[in-house]
Amino acid sequence: xxxxxLSLCMVLALAACxxxxxxxxxxxxxxxxxxxxxxxxxxxADMGEAAKAGMYKAIDEKDKSSxxxxxxxxxxxxxxxxxxxxxxxxxxxxxxNVDAIGMITSAMARVVAPxxxxxxxxxxxxxxxxxxxxxxxxxxxxxxxxxxxxxxxLIQLFHDDKLDNISVFAENIGxxxxxxxxxxxxxxxxxxxxxINTFNPGERDFRIALxxxxxxxxxxxxxxxxxxxxDIIIKxxxxxxxxxxxxxxxxxxxxxxxxxxxxxxxxxYNQGTVDFIKSIQQKYNIxxxxxxxxxxxxxxxxxxxxxxxxxxxxxxTAEGIxxxxxxxxxxxxxxxxxLVNQNGFILNQPIVRLYEGDDWQEIKE
Amino acid sequence: MEYLINLAxxxxxxxxxxLSLNMLIGMGxxxxxxxxxxxxxxxxATAIGMTSLGLGFFTTIIxxxxxxxxxxxxxxxxxxxFQGDYYAIVSAGLSIIVFSILQNWKSVTHGPLGIFGxxxxxxxxxxxxxxxxxxGLVMVFTVAFYMLYQWINKSSFGRVLKALREDExxxxxxxxxxxxxxxxxxxxxxxxxxxxxxxFASYIAFIDPSSFQLKEGIFLFTIIIVGGLSSAIxxxxxxxxxxxxxxxxxxxxxxxxxxxxxxxxIYGAMLLLMMIFKPQGLFGKYRM
Numbered sequence: 001x002x003x004x005x006l007s008l009c010m011v012l013a014l015a016a017c018x019x020x021x022x023x024x025x026x027x028x029x030x031x032x033x034x035x036x037x038x039x040x041x042x043x044x045a046d047m048g049e050a051a052k053a054g055m056y057k058a059i060d061e062k063d064k065s066s067x068x069x070x071x072x073x074x075x076x077x078x079x080x081x082x083x084x085x086x087x088x089x090x091x092x093x094x095x096x097n098v099d100a101i102g103m104i105t106s107a108m109a110r111v112v113a114p115x116x117x118x119x120x121x122x123x124x125x126x127x128x129x130x131x132x133x134x135x136x137x138x139x140x141x142x143x144x145x146x147x148x149x150x151x152x153x154l155i156q157l158f159h160d161d162k163l164d165n166i167s168v169f170a171e172n173i174g175x176x177x178x179x180x181x182x183x184x185x186x187x188x189x190x191x192x193x194x195x196i197n198t199f200n201p202g203e204r205d206f207r208i209a210l211x212x213x214x215x216x217x218x219x220x221x222x223x224x225x226x227x228x229x230x231d232i233i234i235k236x237x238x239x240x241x242x243x244x245x246x247x248x249x250x251x252x253x254x255x256x257x258x259x260x261x262x263x264x265x266x267x268x269y270n271q272g273t274v275d276f277i278k279s280i281q282q283k284y285n286i287x288x289x290x291x292x293x294x295x296x297x298x299x300x301x302x303x304x305x306x307x308x309x310x311x312x313x314x315x316x317t318a319e320g321i322x323x324x325x326x327x328x329x330x331x332x333x334x335x336x337x338x339l340v341n342q343n344g345f346i347l348n349q350p351i352v353r354l355y356e357g358d359d360w361q362e363i364k365e
Numbered sequence: 366m367e368y369l370i371n372l373a374x375x376x377x378x379x380x381x382x383x384l385s386l387n388m389l390i391g392m393g394x395x396x397x398x399x400x401x402x403x404x405x406x407x408x409x410a411t412a413i414g415m416t417s418l419g420l421g422f423f424t425t426i427i428x429x430x431x432x433x434x435x436x437x438x439x440x441x442x443x444x445x446x447f448q449g450d451y452y453a454i455v456s457a458g459l460s461i462i463v464f465s466i467l468q469n470w471k472s473v474t475h476g477p478l479g480i481f482g483x484x485x486x487x488x489x490x491x492x493x494x495x496x497x498x499x500x501g502l503v504m505v506f507t508v509a510f511y512m513l514y515q516w517i518n519k520s521s522f523g524r525v526l527k528a529l530r531e532d533e534x535x536x537x538x539x540x541x542x543x544x545x546x547x548x549x550x551x552x553x554x555x556x557x558x559x560x561x562x563x564x565f566a567s568y569i570a571f572i573d574p575s576s577f578q579l580k581e582g583i584f585l586f587t588i589i590i591v592g593g594l595s596s597a598i599x600x601x602x603x604x605x606x607x608x609x610x611x612x613x614x615x616x617x618x619x620x621x622x623x624x625x626x627x628x629x630x631i632y633g634a635m636l637l638l639m640m641i642f643k644p645q646g647l648f649g650k651y652r653m
Contacts, residue, residue: 040625048625076615077625082569082576087371091615094368110481110571115367136481172468173477200468202578 029070032306032316034299035098037088037108040077046227047104047291048077050253053284054292054334055102058299060283068310071303074098078108085111093119099306099316100124102298104291105174106142113137120318122302126271126294126348127175139318141301141325143294143338143346147175150269151182153352154222155190157248157267165193166248167218169206169233171225172198175252180224193218199229206233210240222248227288231259251355253277255287266355271348272296272334293334297346300333301325370496374568376608377503378561383588383600384510385557390586391595391651392523393550394530396449398582399440399456402463403433403555405577407562409467412480412572422486422567429559437555441548448533460579467574479573483566503564507601510557514597526550527595530651591639593649602647610635 036055038048052075059071074096076088085103089112092098099121103109106127116123117138126143158166166187170180180196187194195218197209213221221242223233230249237247244263251258251268260266270277271293280292305324306316314320322344325331330339339347386400407429414425440459447455467474474480486493486502493499517523528536529543537543566572584607592603614628645652 041629075624077628080575082571082573083375083565086569087368087375087612090368090371091612094366095616107479107571107573111569114570177477198469200465 029068032069032071032302033074033096033098034071034302035074035076035092035096035101036295037076037078037085037092037101037103037112039080039104040075042079043228044080044104046286046288050280050286050289051102051104051291051295053280053286053289054294054296055299056284057280057292058296058303062303067303067307069306069316071299071306080104082107082111086115089115093121099318100298100302100321102295107174109140109142110136113140116140116318122318122321124298124302126291139322141298141322141340141344141346143297143333143348145175145269145271145348147179148182150179150267150352151186154183154250154267155186157265157354158192159190161265163192163220165218166220166222167213167216168194168196169209169221169223169225170196170198171201171229173201173226176224176226176250179250183224199225201226201229203229204232206236207240210236210242214240214242220246220248222250224250226252227254227258230254234259234261234264253288253290253292255281255289257287260355260357262357264357268353268355270335270351270353273336273351274353276334294348297333297338297348301331304331367496370500372609372612374496374500374503376604377500377507378565378568379585379588379604379608380507380601381510381561381564382558382585383592383604384507384514384597385554385561386585387589387592387594387596387600388514388517388557389550389554390589391593391600392518392526392530393547394533394651395444395547395551396453396586397444397456397551397554398453398579398586399459399463400554400558400585401577401579401582402460403437403558404562404565404581404585405463405467405574406433406436407559408566408572408577409474409480409562410559411563411566412483413473415484415567416480416482422484422563423488426560426563429563430556433555433559434552437552438548441551441555444551445544445547457579457582460582464574464578467577474574477573477575479571481571483570483572485567499568503568506560506564511597511601513557514600518595518597522546522549530595587636590646591636593646595651596646596648599646599648606647 036051038051039045040048055073074092076092078084078088085108089101092101101112101116101121102124103112104125106125109123109125112123113136120139122139123137124141168180168183170176180198184196195213221237223230225233234247234249238261244261247261247264249264249266251266253270254268276293277289280289281287302321305321308324309316309320325340326344328340330337333348335348335351382400382404389395389397410429410432411422411425414420414428415422444452444455468476485499493502525536525541525546529546533543588603588607589600591606593599611628611632614631619627
């Protein structure tokens with residue numbers, strides 16, 4: 001009897017397990033993998049961490065029970081090196097089976113675009129405003145910022161402060177190089193005494209150049225650089241005896257730990273609204289958030305496209321996602337509304353804020 | 366498979382670079398950090414030649430060789446005056462100057478925005494469009510580099526270079542024009558690096574100055590130190606290890622949150638251990 005009861009229990013238990021398995025299989029959601037190739041180590045690791053936080057925020061905000069797919073992330077580190085991009089992209093596509101890949105620069109997207117087109121995967125990157133930038137790949141989306149619009153705001157600031165001269169120290173790198181070109185053009189138009197000193201990434205000593213500018217009669221200084229060059233040059237401006245009120249700096253979504261002096265003005269381009277930036281800094285415990293908004297937008301739009309395609313009984317293919325984003329033309333992003341053109345270029349609204357002092361007190365937007 | 370082909374292409378390109386650098390450092394004892402500069406010039410010659418001048422890939426290789434040879438000849442004359450650490454420092458200076466030119470001569474190089482749309486090699490009507498075909502071509506050149514290295518190594522020119530490496534003064538006293546030997550090997554090494562650069566530009570289809578910084582020269586130096594100085598096989602194995610090791614670590618299954626940092630630490634530790642137990646490199650015939 002005991003044996004019979006035991007056998008019955010075992011059969012029931014096995015049946016229950018099988019039943020659970022079947023229920024689980026019925027409930028199992030299909031997985032959509034979203035990859036990101038980021039600089040997670042090295043000098044630009046901050047940017048990679050900010051991008052990751054943006055991706056997590058996009059998924060954390062969703063009501064997971066209402067989603068029809070299980071969205072998973074795959075991260076790979078490339079230390080911002082171009083040479084490793086094709087191999088990593090291939091690994092992500094063939095080994096990890098990702099459906100979409102995000103990366104931090106349009107240069108990387110240019111390298112990956114032919115692979116993504118061949119394997120039919122969506123790719124996403126952010127860059128400066130250049131409307132043909134997305135046209136190098138069928139499934140490529142580039143989110144851009146208008147460096148010309150930022151330059152306009154800077155000119156307005158110099159005008160408001162009644163500056164009669166300005167010496168610009170600008171890092172010659174991607175987005176900052178583009179901003180400097182516009183600044184050069186616009187400064188020449190308004191007839192202010194100015195000079196542009198460009199420096200390469202990795203330069204550390206600006207003291208001689210600063211002294212030279214001072215000897216030419218320049219009293220106002222504006223730095224346009226990424227950290228750590230940005231922080232070094234501001235410190236050296238202070239050491240050179242330049243008054244804090246005469247120092248202007250530029251920031252791309254930098255946090256409050258970046259160098260600023262009492263009385264100094266910082267013009268900050270932010271990819272997201274104030275609420276977005278604050279929430280991401282608090283929840284994910286990061287300071288510099290350059291990249292968070294772009295990757296938040298990337299994940300958000302991919303999820304939105306996949307869910308929408310599901311409701312229309314269509315598969316979330318690269319073609320489907322691309323068509324969805326193109327047709328949408330305009331969508332809600334971290335900075336408010338973003339516009340998509342026929343090439344897949346997504347124009348981010350430029351939010352430029354003016355901060356003053358070492359505590360980064362916001363003066364105006 | 367496609368992933369492995371991509372890695373194999375990179376391995377081929379870095380093997381060419383390592384072989385050309387080992388001719389200079391391993392055979393001649395001339396510690397140069399300028400290799401990234403010549404690599405970059407070769408890449409830009411192909412990029413500009415193919416996108417702006419409409420030249421074919423193989424013509425741009427010749428263009429890169431000529432530009433590199435002229436520059437190396439001029440710079441080599443200056444470098445030939447130096448020895449040891451001074452040679453390394455001056456060559457590092459050249460690397461920084463070339464990077465600065467690539468970064469700032471915007472009308473030609475497009476500065477930090479780089480050059481895109483670089484085509485694939487063509488022979489007649491055949492285009493090496495697929496990665497497999499491209500890999501085949503890269504391997505043909507890698508083997509040619511390897512054979513050239515071995516040929517020079519066994520030649521009387523190679524023997525003089527090795528003598529120069531051991532004792533430049535004594536070699537000079539024996540009647541050899543050591544400065545000329547140093548110049549010739551510097552020009553040859555630079556020209557060969559340019560070929561590797563051409564392949565890199567065509568493979569990646571987009572180049573910007575960030576790929577040709579001084580740290581790239583240091584990376585190449587690390588390859589031949591790990592593989593072994595004055596050894597052709599050491600150059601190839603060194604490239605294989607330094608290209609594949611970080612990639613192998615991607616598959617170790619480390620948690621995503623910390624994988625990148627742990628990979629770097631493991632990579633560094635493995636190189637450190639290799640240097641502790643094999644200070645002359647895996648196939649080194651000469652220790653600095």
